[in-house]
Amino acid sequence: MHAPAPTSAVPAVRFAGVARHFGAVRAVDGVDLSIAPGEFFAMLGPSGSGKTTCLRLIAGFEQPDAGHIEIFGETVEGLPPYRRPVNTVFQDYALFPHLSVGENVAYGLKVRGVARAEREKLAREALALVKLAGLEARRPAQLSGGQRQRVALARALVVRPKVLLLDEPLGALDLKLREEMQVELKSLQRALGLSFVFVTHDQGEALSMADRVAVFNEGRIVQVGPPETVYERPANRFVAAFVGAANVIEPDMAVALGAASGLYSLRPEKIALLAPGVPAPDGAAAIEASVVDVSYQGAVRRLAVRTTAGVALTAAVPASHRAPASGDSVRLAIPLGALMPMEAET
Amino acid sequence: MNRPSLGLKIAALGGLAFLHVPLLFILLYAFTTEEKSYAFPPPGYTLKWFGVVWGRADIWAAVGLSLKVATIATLIALVLGTLAAGALARAKFFGREPISLLFVLPIALPGIVTGIALRQAFGLMEIPFSFWTIVLGHATFCIVVVYNNAVARLRRLSPSLIEASMDLGADAFQTFRLVVLPNIGTALLAGGMLAFALSFDEVIVTTFTAGQQSTLPIWMLSELIRPRQRPVTNVVAVLVILVTFLPILAAYYLTREGGQARGAAGTGK
Numbered sequence: 001m002h003a004p005a006p007t008s009a010v011p012a013v014r015f016a017g018v019a020r021h022f023g024a025v026r027a028v029d030g031v032d033l034s035i036a037p038g039e040f041f042a043m044l045g046p047s048g049s050g051k052t053t054c055l056r057l058i059a060g061f062e063q064p065d066a067g068h069i070e071i072f073g074e075t076v077e078g079l080p081p082y083r084r085p086v087n088t089v090f091q092d093y094a095l096f097p098h099l100s101v102g103e104n105v106a107y108g109l110k111v112r113g114v115a116r117a118e119r120e121k122l123a124r125e126a127l128a129l130v131k132l133a134g135l136e137a138r139r140p141a142q143l144s145g146g147q148r149q150r151v152a153l154a155r156a157l158v159v160r161p162k163v164l165l166l167d168e169p170l171g172a173l174d175l176k177l178r179e180e181m182q183v184e185l186k187s188l189q190r191a192l193g194l195s196f197v198f199v200t201h202d203q204g205e206a207l208s209m210a211d212r213v214a215v216f217n218e219g220r221i222v223q224v225g226p227p228e229t230v231y232e233r234p235a236n237r238f239v240a241a242f243v244g245a246a247n248v249i250e251p252d253m254a255v256a257l258g259a260a261s262g263l264y265s266l267r268p269e270k271i272a273l274l275a276p277g278v279p280a281p282d283g284a285a286a287i288e289a290s291v292v293d294v295s296y297q298g299a300v301r302r303l304a305v306r307t308t309a310g311v312a313l314t315a316a317v318p319a320s321h322r323a324p325a326s327g328d329s330v331r332l333a334i335p336l337g338a339l340m341p342m343e344a345e346t
Numbered sequence: 347m348n349r350p351s352l353g354l355k356i357a358a359l360g361g362l363a364f365l366h367v368p369l370l371f372i373l374l375y376a377f378t379t380e381e382k383s384y385a386f387p388p389p390g391y392t393l394k395w396f397g398v399v400w401g402r403a404d405i406w407a408a409v410g411l412s413l414k415v416a417t418i419a420t421l422i423a424l425v426l427g428t429l430a431a432g433a434l435a436r437a438k439f440f441g442r443e444p445i446s447l448l449f450v451l452p453i454a455l456p457g458i459v460t461g462i463a464l465r466q467a468f469g470l471m472e473i474p475f476s477f478w479t480i481v482l483g484h485a486t487f488c489i490v491v492v493y494n495n496a497v498a499r500l501r502r503l504s505p506s507l508i509e510a511s512m513d514l515g516a517d518a519f520q521t522f523r524l525v526v527l528p529n530i531g532t533a534l535l536a537g538g539m540l541a542f543a544l545s546f547d548e549v550i551v552t553t554f555t556a557g558q559q560s561t562l563p564i565w566m567l568s569e570l571i572r573p574r575q576r577p578v579t580n581v582v583a584v585l586v587i588l589v590t591f592l593p594i595l596a597a598y599y600l601t602r603e604g605g606q607a608r609g610a611a612g613t614g615k
Contacts, residue, residue: 061509081512094510098528108514111524159514 010073012037012163012195013058018067019219020053027053029219030067035163035197037072040189042198042206045216046242051199054216055165058197060084072162082111086163087156091171093148095140101127101151102136108159126158127151129188146177153188163195170205182209203243207231215239232267236343240265247271247313249339256309257285257334263342268302270338271315273324274331284333289313291328305330369587376580384576395577405582408565415477415561416545419484420492423541424534426485427492432526435500446497453490460486461554468555475557483555484548488541495537495601499530536600539593546590562586 013035020028028050035041043051056062057069060081069076076084087108095104102123103110109119120136127133130150140148149169156164166185170178186209189196200206206213207227214224215238223235234240240248249257249264272284280286289305292312300316301323307313315332324330350358376395378388399405434446452460464483473479503526511521549563556564562582569579 059509059513061512080517081509082515082517086513088510088513090506090510092504092506094504094506096507096510096525107511107516107524111511111514111516111520155510155514 010037011035011070012039012072013197014068014070015054015057016068016070018054018057018064018069020050020057020062021065026219028057028064031219031221033214033221033224035195037195038193040186040196040198040209040211042200042210042213043216044200044203044206044213044243046201049216050219051201051214051216052167055088055167055197055199058084058086058163059088059165060086085161086165087159087161088165088167089149089152089156089169091168093140093152095148095151095155097140099140100136101132101138101140101143104140104151105136105155105158107155112159122158123154126154129157130154145172146181149173149181153185157192161194163197164189166196166198168199168201170200170202178205185209207243213243215243217242233340234265234342237263237345240342245314248342250311253307253309253311254339257287257336257339259336259339263344264339265342266313266334266339268314268316269300270335271313271317272333272335273303273315273317274333276331280333281335283337284335287332287334289330289332291324291326291330293326294323296323303330305332372580372583372587375577376584378577381575381577395575395581398575398578399581399585402578404560404565405562405578408560408562409585411477411559412546412562415480415484416542418481419488419545420538420541422481422485423488423492424538427489427537428496428530428534430489431493431496431500435497436505449493450490452486457487457548457550458554461551464551465554475555477559479555479557480552480559480561483551484545486551487548488545491541491544492534492537495533495540496530499533500526503529532600536597539597539600543590543593547586 011034013033015031015033018028018031019026027048031050031054033054043054045051053062057064058071060076060079060083064077071085095101096107099107102120105123105126106114106119109122114122124133124136127136130153132147132150132154135143135147135151140151143151149172152169169185170181173181182205185196185198198206198210207230210227212225213227213230214221215230216222217238223230223239230239231244234243234246237248240246245268247266247268249266251261251263254264255261274280274286287307289307291303291305293304295302295304296319297316299319301319303315303317303324305313305315313332375384375388377391377393378384379390379392380388430449434442434449461483464479464486468475468479507525507529508521511525512518516524547563548561549567552561552564560568566579566582569582
């Protein structure tokens, strides 16, 4: 129902040096970003990191204190939300309680002056798109959380935005529903060819859905890239810890392992357990450690260990292995190729 | 639950009697045949005072004036009270609490203070007492009732509803008409009815701000001094009870939180 628009090289959304301060709080502190047409873009970060403020800057609920925002090449600073070609799916869905589901979906068409018959037809189509055909006459209060979320989605899509903004849309759903919606949102986005900008604090959600992930911390983007890159090669200590809880290898330990001095990240699943007496494979360093804690997580066992040098590491080993117990001494193999260099800290 | 003790029952009945027996006497003596003094029991019963009231032009003038004053004061209060509530419900700024208090103060202030203040202000500004000075006097406390109702409802309204409306393409005026007003409508109706009822039987402020006009309560006060046709006052009082009681009852049912809405949601499941 929507014509995909990724014909030009003009970014769907572009931020240049955007800042937004609330009093002394620098909610957004110099953000540059460029979102391609048709891209599923996730803004990931802890609460208060500035990701939601960035979304509100695109929607027009906030105006930047500094910098420049463009939507498909057009400057939007000073434009109110109702003059921007973007629509939002709100965290609490924000369905109008006094209107039926059909009227909620048709609201954006009504304020644009679309005739009643036409807007009812378009609202029906939009509801069918999100698999809620036939619920037009219900009130939002009569719907489940998952249904409300779909109504919010249909209401935003029916006015044909050029960019769809989603503010933690899955946060209020239970796990099973959330996983279903992740798949559905992704396929909807592909089918519509629309840019989705998705705000979340859940790294699993961001990694599984997005084409690219921007990791936010303290009002800045600390890393942006495809999920694999952000996960496998975190740019710094914050990303390593926040996205997938990677080990951080300090320079002195790196040297001890035989790598060049520097700060590295190390995925827990890259660390292997060595059987007693077996030498470390080529290109890997063996270290002695004692097990502090073992937790079974289905496919893997997560071992919290402490090396003889006193460094805490996490290793994820296949659960089929014989499990060491807390207090056991173990030998670990760390492949040097799995050490991913991170930004030096000043 | 324990059943209330006999003593409590008697106390409750006594309280009810204290509140409502005087009203019964108003009703009773609206039908008495005695016109100069009230004796109990009344010597006889008649409907003639209703006929007398019907024929008295001064009563109808007073009723007309009171209705006009109450209507216009309520309309002013609806506009100003809603605007003030809109400004103060969500905004956060230095001095918000004192300003909210200043809005509510006129209803806590003794009417006599409001009355004197307005009388002196009108005098200083050389505004002659008229219909409009009464309306302005009444609007001071009517605004409070509307403001209080509107501000409470606006604070419960999710701010993201307004953002969602703007996001979907509605400007500020469309958002107010299509989203805000339908959600605070019953609160405004309830506030307006209370304001109307307050204005309709107001005596003190009116005494200070009226010129030659008599609103209905002022007319009743002056009628008490006359020795003749005393049941006429009772008949008018009965009518006033009806006129003010019905809107207050309606306001009570309208503001009872979401009674109908919850019922509707329940039947749909």
